[in-house]
Amino acid sequence: MPPQRVNGTRRFMLAGLGLLAAAIAIYAAYRLFTPPAPEIDIAYNTVSRDGLYQVMFETDAQPVPVNETHEWVVTVTTPDGAPVTDASIAVDGGMPAHGHGLPTEPQAAENLGEGRYRVEGMRFNMGGHWEIRIGISADPGLDEAVFNLDL
Amino acid sequence: MKTARRHAAIGALCGLLALSACDSGALSEDERAKIASLSIDALGPVPPSPGNRFADDPRAADFGRRLFFDEGLSGTGTVSCATCHNPDRQFQDGLPRGVGVAETDRRTMPLAGAAWNIWQFWDGRRDSLWAQALTPLEDQREHAGNRTAYARYIAEAYAGTYEEIFGPLPDLSQAPENASPLGTETERADWSAMAPEQREAVNRVFADIGKAIAAFERTLAPPETRFDRFARAMAAGQQPAGNAAFSDLELEGLRLFIGKANCLECHNGPRLTDDHFHNTGVPPAEGLPEDLGRATGIATVQSDPFNCLGRHSDATPEACEALRFMKRDATAMERAYKTPSLRGVAGRPPYMHAGQIASLEAVIDHYSSAPDAVSGQSEIRGVVFTDRGRQALIAFLKTLDPSGP
Numbered sequence: 001m002p003p004q005r006v007n008g009t010r011r012f013m014l015a016g017l018g019l020l021a022a023a024i025a026i027y028a029a030y031r032l033f034t035p036p037a038p039e040i041d042i043a044y045n046t047v048s049r050d051g052l053y054q055v056m057f058e059t060d061a062q063p064v065p066v067n068e069t070h071e072w073v074v075t076v077t078t079p080d081g082a083p084v085t086d087a088s089i090a091v092d093g094g095m096p097a098h099g100h101g102l103p104t105e106p107q108a109a110e111n112l113g114e115g116r117y118r119v120e121g122m123r124f125n126m127g128g129h130w131e132i133r134i135g136i137s138a139d140p141g142l143d144e145a146v147f148n149l150d151l
Numbered sequence: 152m153k154t155a156r157r158h159a160a161i162g163a164l165c166g167l168l169a170l171s172a173c174d175s176g177a178l179s180e181d182e183r184a185k186i187a188s189l190s191i192d193a194l195g196p197v198p199p200s201p202g203n204r205f206a207d208d209p210r211a212a213d214f215g216r217r218l219f220f221d222e223g224l225s226g227t228g229t230v231s232c233a234t235c236h237n238p239d240r241q242f243q244d245g246l247p248r249g250v251g252v253a254e255t256d257r258r259t260m261p262l263a264g265a266a267w268n269i270w271q272f273w274d275g276r277r278d279s280l281w282a283q284a285l286t287p288l289e290d291q292r293e294h295a296g297n298r299t300a301y302a303r304y305i306a307e308a309y310a311g312t313y314e315e316i317f318g319p320l321p322d323l324s325q326a327p328e329n330a331s332p333l334g335t336e337t338e339r340a341d342w343s344a345m346a347p348e349q350r351e352a353v354n355r356v357f358a359d360i361g362k363a364i365a366a367f368e369r370t371l372a373p374p375e376t377r378f379d380r381f382a383r384a385m386a387a388g389q390q391p392a393g394n395a396a397f398s399d400l401e402l403e404g405l406r407l408f409i410g411k412a413n414c415l416e417c418h419n420g421p422r423l424t425d426d427h428f429h430n431t432g433v434p435p436a437e438g439l440p441e442d443l444g445r446a447t448g449i450a451t452v453q454s455d456p457f458n459c460l461g462r463h464s465d466a467t468p469e470a471c472e473a474l475r476f477m478k479r480d481a482t483a484m485e486r487a488y489k490t491p492s493l494r495g496v497a498g499r500p501p502y503m504h505a506g507q508i509a510s511l512e513a514v515i516d517h518y519s520s521a522p523d524a525v526s527g528q529s530e531i532r533g534v535v536f537t538d539r540g541r542q543a544l545i546a547f548l549k550t551l552d553p554s555g556p
Contacts, residue, residue, distance in 0.1 A: 066188075066419065066420070098416070098530060100429075100483070100530060101478070103425070103427040103478060105477065105478055106476060107475070120476065121475065123476070125425035125426065125427045126417065
């Protein structure tokens with residue numbers, strides 16, 4: 001094999017690698033300067049806006065399903081963990097990015113005791129970011145807990 | 152130097168290829184999950200119909216099939232369910248608006264998979280298939296008949312079959328020949344003059360007609376499509392073979408559908424519908440009366456005597472989930488219409504609730520330009536498509552056609 005040819009192959013590879021690296025660098029820079037997706041706090045346990053209640057929700061359907069009517073159990077305690085047993089619960093929500101609400105009107109159907117409330121008629125009709133607002137009215141006062149879900 | 156330059160050019164090309172591969176390479180995990188969610192394999196069995204205890208009775212389904220095709224079930228003797236829901240055309244008619252005895256205001260919907268719907272009609276004004284089936288029978292532009300005439304017809308033409316399924320027919324000899332709470336002035340007057348128990352007897356036979364037709368319609372499952380075979384191969388980690396393999400254009404269309412084109416926001420799940428109502432800014436068809444869509448349907452379904460909570464429903468009130476948790480805010484639902492399933496969509500132009508849009512190309516143009524709604528608020532945000540993107544999206548939609556290649 002003539003040395004010139006070896007030289008040519010190596011140069012070809014180097015050029016190729018160099019340009020590939022450059023391309024990757026450009027792509028990485030592009031990704032770096034693309035604004036990151038907004039941070040969404042996804043938790044099933046949160047403190048209500050004015051700090052009156054600690055609120056948690058549980059659901060048998062995991063992950064939270066799309067296009068399936070299902071139930072939630074919402075647990076409400078005071079910040080120091082005492083169950084709030086006599087609360088009125090109202091559930092509302094929607095997709096902030098699309099400007100529409102829930103496809104259903106969920107209802108707090110049953111007070112299960114020990115600060116637990118069964119909510120029926122939960123339904124999400126598309127994937128994406130949903131905001132669920134749980135209004136709580138009990139002795140400590142009126143407050144609202146907000147859950148962000150990414151389905 | 153010349154060789155080096157040429158090699159550098161090849162290298163640059165490789166770099167570019169690497170970049171574009173970010174867009175056209177193998178399907179990501181997220182894309183695979185979305186594809187699987189649309190597959191017919193994700194469709195569960197036909198959901199229960201608590202209001203219809205004959206829903207899964209094969210005798211009722213057989214009776215319902217006969218009724219579905221029976222033109223005797225009309226005021227004129229010329230219209231059956233199949234007049235608009237033509238089985239050779241996906242149980243629809245290909246017309247902008249259905250034509251029974253006269254032209255209606257809405258596009259006929261196909262029936263495959265209708266038993267999975269939560270709401271029936273474009274505006275969801277019925278909450279079950281059996282309640283739906285009753286409505287056109289008394290619509291003067293559709294079957295143009297009346298309630299007592301239908302009950303009497305069943306007693307005359309189908310007494311044995313009826314009684315085998317539903318039990319003894321009531322004595323209808325005293326019932327007027329033509330009477331209905333929804334008919335002509337005379338029919339309404341004659342209906343009011345009937346004894347309450349006689350009206351209820353007629354209502355029961357009438358409701359059973361709907362329950363039988365619904366039992367038949369529940370057997371109309373969405374057929375498997377090329378897309379489903381493609382999705383099944385993907386899910387199994389196999390290369391789709393034969394006609395399950397997608398062309399580059401179809402794959403590109405699928406990726407747009409589940410990605411940048413935002414179609415999945417409403418057309419999701421194995422029937423490619425979210426079973427909900429959306430204002431998408433579709434302009435009204437010319438010459439039709441004002442149509443507010445779901446905003447009107449909410450009150451109509453609540454007052455329907457044949458809804459899930461009505462006395463002819465077999466459901467316990469707790470089982471009436473659709474009505475119990477129904478979104479009642481009519482203002483938010485102005486000119487919102489039900490998301491139609493996209494299975495078989497390429498084979499059934501024209502589109503939209505009054506057949507306003509003639510072709511899929513024009514539908515894509517509509518969603519691309521996203522015009523404001525004439526009333527209410529359109530949810531659509533415009534998407535810019537390249538010509539290739541439009542073609543790709545249509546190529547993908549054709550893979551949802553049951554008769555697709």
